[in-house]
Amino acid sequence: MELATIRDVAKRAGVAVSTVSRVINQSGYVGGETQRKVLSAMRELNFQPNRIARGLVSRQTSTIGLLIPDVANPFFSELSRGVEDAAIARGYSVLLCNSDWNPNRENMYINLLNGRWVDGIIVVGSRSDISVVQQVAAETPLVMVDRRSSDFEFAVWTDNRQGAMLAVRHLLEVGCERIVHIAGPMDSPSAQERRRGYEVAIQEAGMEPMFLEGDFRYASGFELVNALFQRGDVVDGIFAGNDLMAIGALQAAANLGIRVPDNLAVVGYDNIPSTHYVSPPLTTIDQPAYDMGYSAFELLYDRLSKDSPTENQQMKFEPKLVLRESTRR
Amino acid sequence: MELATIRDVAKRAGVAVSTVSRVINQSGYVGGETQRKVLSAMRELNFQPNRIARGLVSRQTSTIGLLIPDVANPFFSELSRGVEDAAIARGYSVLLCNSDWNPNRENMYINLLNGRWVDGIIVVGSRSDISVVQQVAAETPLVMVDRRSSDFEFAVWTDNRQGAMLAVRHLLEVGCERIVHIAGPMDSPSAQERRRGYEVAIQEAGMEPMFLEGDFRYASGFELVNALFQRGDVVDGIFAGNDLMAIGALQAAANLGIRVPDNLAVVGYDNIPSTHYVSPPLTTIDQPAYDMGYSAFELLYDRLSKDSPTENQQMKFEPKLVLRESTRR
DNA sequence: GACAAGATAGCAAGCGCTTTCACCTGCTTG
DNA sequence: CAAGCAGGTGAAAGCGCTTGCTATCTTGTC
Numbered sequence: 001m002e003l004a005t006i007r008d009v010a011k012r013a014g015v016a017v018s019t020v021s022r023v024i025n026q027s028g029y030v031g032g033e034t035q036r037k038v039l040s041a042m043r044e045l046n047f048q049p050n051r052i053a054r055g056l057v058s059r060q061t062s063t064i065g066l067l068i069p070d071v072a073n074p075f076f077s078e079l080s081r082g083v084e085d086a087a088i089a090r091g092y093s094v095l096l097c098n099s100d101w102n103p104n105r106e107n108m109y110i111n112l113l114n115g116r117w118v119d120g121i122i123v124v125g126s127r128s129d130i131s132v133v134q135q136v137a138a139e140t141p142l143v144m145v146d147r148r149s150s151d152f153e154f155a156v157w158t159d160n161r162q163g164a165m166l167a168v169r170h171l172l173e174v175g176c177e178r179i180v181h182i183a184g185p186m187d188s189p190s191a192q193e194r195r196r197g198y199e200v201a202i203q204e205a206g207m208e209p210m211f212l213e214g215d216f217r218y219a220s221g222f223e224l225v226n227a228l229f230q231r232g233d234v235v236d237g238i239f240a241g242n243d244l245m246a247i248g249a250l251q252a253a254a255n256l257g258i259r260v261p262d263n264l265a266v267v268g269y270d271n272i273p274s275t276h277y278v279s280p281p282l283t284t285i286d287q288p289a290y291d292m293g294y295s296a297f298e299l300l301y302d303r304l305s306k307d308s309p310t311e312n313q314q315m316k317f318e319p320k321l322v323l324r325e326s327t328r329r
Numbered sequence: 330m331e332l333a334t335i336r337d338v339a340k341r342a343g344v345a346v347s348t349v350s351r352v353i354n355q356s357g358y359v360g361g362e363t364q365r366k367v368l369s370a371m372r373e374l375n376f377q378p379n380r381i382a383r384g385l386v387s388r389q390t391s392t393i394g395l396l397i398p399d400v401a402n403p404f405f406s407e408l409s410r411g412v413e414d415a416a417i418a419r420g421y422s423v424l425l426c427n428s429d430w431n432p433n434r435e436n437m438y439i440n441l442l443n444g445r446w447v448d449g450i451i452v453v454g455s456r457s458d459i460s461v462v463q464q465v466a467a468e469t470p471l472v473m474v475d476r477r478s479s480d481f482e483f484a485v486w487t488d489n490r491q492g493a494m495l496a497v498r499h500l501l502e503v504g505c506e507r508i509v510h511i512a513g514p515m516d517s518p519s520a521q522e523r524r525r526g527y528e529v530a531i532q533e534a535g536m537e538p539m540f541l542e543g544d545f546r547y548a549s550g551f552e553l554v555n556a557l558f559q560r561g562d563v564v565d566g567i568f569a570g571n572d573l574m575a576i577g578a579l580q581a582a583a584n585l586g587i588r589v590p591d592n593l594a595v596v597g598y599d600n601i602p603s604t605h606y607v608s609p610p611l612t613t614i615d616q617p618a619y620d621m622g623y624s625a626f627e628l629l630y631d632r633l634s635k636d637s638p639t640e641n642q643q644m645k646f647e648p649k650l651v652l653r654e655s656t657r658r
Numbered sequence: 659g660a661c662a663a664g665a666t667a668g669c670a671a672g673c674g675c676t677t678t679c680a681c682c683t684g685c686t687t688g
Numbered sequence: 689c690a691a692g693c694a695g696g697t698g699a700a701a702g703c704g705c706t707t708g709c710t711a712t713c714t715t716g717t718c
Contacts, residue, residue: 003445003468005704016668021706028707029665051444052384053704057673061381063424070410077406081399084427088434093441095392096425098413105417112422115380116332116674139332218602247606273547277576279608334674345698350676357677358696382674386703445704 004045013041024049064300065113067097067106068124073216073244074272075289076124079145082293083122090301092119101185101216103128110136120300122293123147127187143300145292147189154303156296156315160190163285163319164197167239167267170283170321172205174265174329176237180210182224182249184241191216194241194269210235214245221248229256236264243268243275243284250278250326265327280325288317333374342370353378393629394442396426396435397453402545402573403601404618405453408474411622412451419630421448430514430545432457439465449629451622452476456516472629474621476518483632485625485644489519492614492648493526496568496596499612499650501534503594503658505566509539511553511578513570517545520570523598527568539564543574550577558585565593572597572604572613579607579655594656609654617646 006024010017015034022028023038030038041047055061066083068076080096087094095118099106106128113121113136120141126133130149136142137152144155171179181198184191195211202209212228214220221240225248228235240246246268250260258264260280268275271286295315335353339346344363351357352367359367370376384390395412397405409425416423424447428435435457442450442465449470455462459478465471466481473484500508510527513520524540531538541557543549550569554577557564569575575597579589587593589609597604600615624644 007704017705018669018707019667022667025706029667031666034666048440048444050385050704051446052381052390053673054706055381055673056379056385056675056704057706059673066425071400071406071413072403072410074401074403074406077400077403080425081401081427084400084425093446094425096395096409096413096423098410111377115377117380117422218606251606274603274606277547277580277603278606335676336674346675347677347699348697351697354676358694360696363696379674382703383676384703385674385705386676388703 003050004047006047006049008045009038009041009047012045013037059116060119061117062091063093063095063118064297065095065097065109065118065121066124067099067109067113067121067126069099069101071096071098074274075242075270075287078272078289079124079293079296082290082295083297084293086294086297086301090297092297092301099126101127101188103187107132114140120304122296122300124296125188125190127185127189141300141303143296143303145296153313154299155313156292156299156317158287158292158317158319160193160319161197161200163269163287164194164239165201166319166321167269167285168198168201168205170323170327171237171239171265171267172201174237174261174327176265177207178210178235179207179237179239180212180228180233180235182212182214182221182238182240182245184214184216184245186213188216191241198239214241216242216244218244218248221245222252223248225249225252226256229253229258238264238266240266240268243270243272243282246282246284246326247274247278250280250282254279261325261327261329265329267327271322275322275324280328283324283327284322286320286322292317332379333376335376335378337374338367338370338376341374342366388445389448390446391420392422392424392447393626394424394426394438394447394450395453396428396438396442396450396455398428398430400425400427403603404571404599404616407601407618408453408622408625411619411624412626413622415623415626415630419626421626421630428455430456430517432516436461443469449633451625451629453625454517454519456514456518470629470632472625472632474625482642483628484642485621485628485646487616487621487646487648489522489648490526490529492598492616493523493568494530495648495650496598496614497527497530497534499652499656500566500568500594500596501530503566503590503656505594506536507539507564508536508566508568509541509557509562509564511541511543511550511567511569511574513543513545513574515542520545523570543570545571545573547573547577550574551581552577554578554581555585558582558587567593567595569595569597572599572601572611575611575613575655576603576607579609579611583608590654590656590658594658596656600651604651604653609657612653612656613651615649615651621646 006020010020022030023035071077097109122143124145144152148157183195199209212224238249268282268284271284275282275284335349339349351359352364400406426438451472453474473481477486512524528538541553567578597611597613600613604611604613
């Protein structure tokens, strides 16, 4: 069955196309009787305005692009929910783009989104060359999440450095004397900041920093910690760059018969749901993923709806230490 | 900076608009020299064809809608990745829609997507009135995931009944004598099928079925099992309708000092990543979420690219029992 | 009773692209 | 040598909608 167009509706209702358009958009003057006729013609034909055509003339699509590394990662999937809930509340849809942490794929998506396909873009945890992102930002409103830069006016972020320091200081408080950091990949800005926070806090305590570089995935936490202990290194505290790697570390320790928290204290980062139910439950640094996503959209929406730049352009969330069994002593 | 249109490119290259269009689409005849001029004009103006305008005339958007209950649920986020990876490989983008298990929200999205916004739709785990969904299916190609119905020609699914029977028979094998089922919500078709499978397997064994109805979320598993044991019911096996509820059950048992698997065996459903690292690791029924998503897109793509209906319209995946510690005896 | 202002509706010009059709050139054919 | 055809290009007609402009008809006001 061919779909009805505005022309069909107009014909059926015996009015002009522009009149139908007015009742659809509730703009301009339309008489009561006319409106009724149009409405019922619309219903009879099961008319749905073509969003594409509409987008062409109005120059907006009520769609935004969400570019994240990986929805299958709990932190990002939670954040996505926040974005989507905020978007739907304002009548927007979201186009999902997984970069898989791959700068090429990220660039490809950025270019794709740039083709007047979306009204705005939210980029989360980007590792791309900042100039590419900026080029887009010149043409399409963009909000950066989790990567602060003086170059982006619109951003939501948490103080990763501060968060890392919270984690390390906590490990020190519970008496750790040799704390290793399982860092995220070094091309990730937030991984870098966390690493820096770790370094500062460790040096404050007069200790020697020690890093292992993972990739933010479960397996890398497992393997790095496994190798670490196999080598016979003496370590009594681990601060992982995210929860997934921390959980990997927990597993590796359990396999080797190392008792957590007694012989090894572990702290993660993100506070994903699994941290509740691993054994032992994981102490971690909370990042309010859902709220960050929600706010990112709101920021974008502000930018989209007002011509003048908003005053509220940056939104900072505070990382919080969440105490659980993995560091209880 | 105003974005360049195809007209600007044509003017700069000193050719007609139609010629530019030909080089963009690599269709028709274009001379070597002309092509070079157009290409360089495109580059100089940083031209990107407007996808909206293009969509209007070509009647396709290279975008599909993905309607799922909740991306924050690991099963669905994994499935989403599958869909997205398959889509990108074919040059498609995906519009993410979370229904939150809410039929109203689901209908709203279905209507939205129906506005010629997407070329096709993948609906996962729908609980909506089937007639609404079908009405869309008449206008937009649609693939159903996890809900089989003779009414939908295109579907990917697993045999939930069979999966549930696998789970229950396993519990019987390890010696359980009183097995309760924590079911998913009864308006979910897959929850119903699993429940039915449980029922059949239990009756085969000459036992009495016993149900509790949850909502597929962690908290409901926790609370139901907690209440169950608080009431003093004697139960030595639990088959949960999904892993999240099973993990909740595990936690409740741990809190009450009930030892798993010794005094209580637990089986989940889905095989989400967390099942590896809960304690004890959870025996579960594997559903290949990623592959299901991937296949769902491929099915849709087939349908989209060929006019004639494909032969391969249904795709069935086999549920598999995954043995872990939570039932080891 | 004349007239400005408000209500109501139609006409037509695009939005940026694709695609048909017509037209040109220069060769190959029977 | 007329006809046919592949190669190359442009003009123009839309795709389905919004919107500025115009034309008509009601009102209310002095």
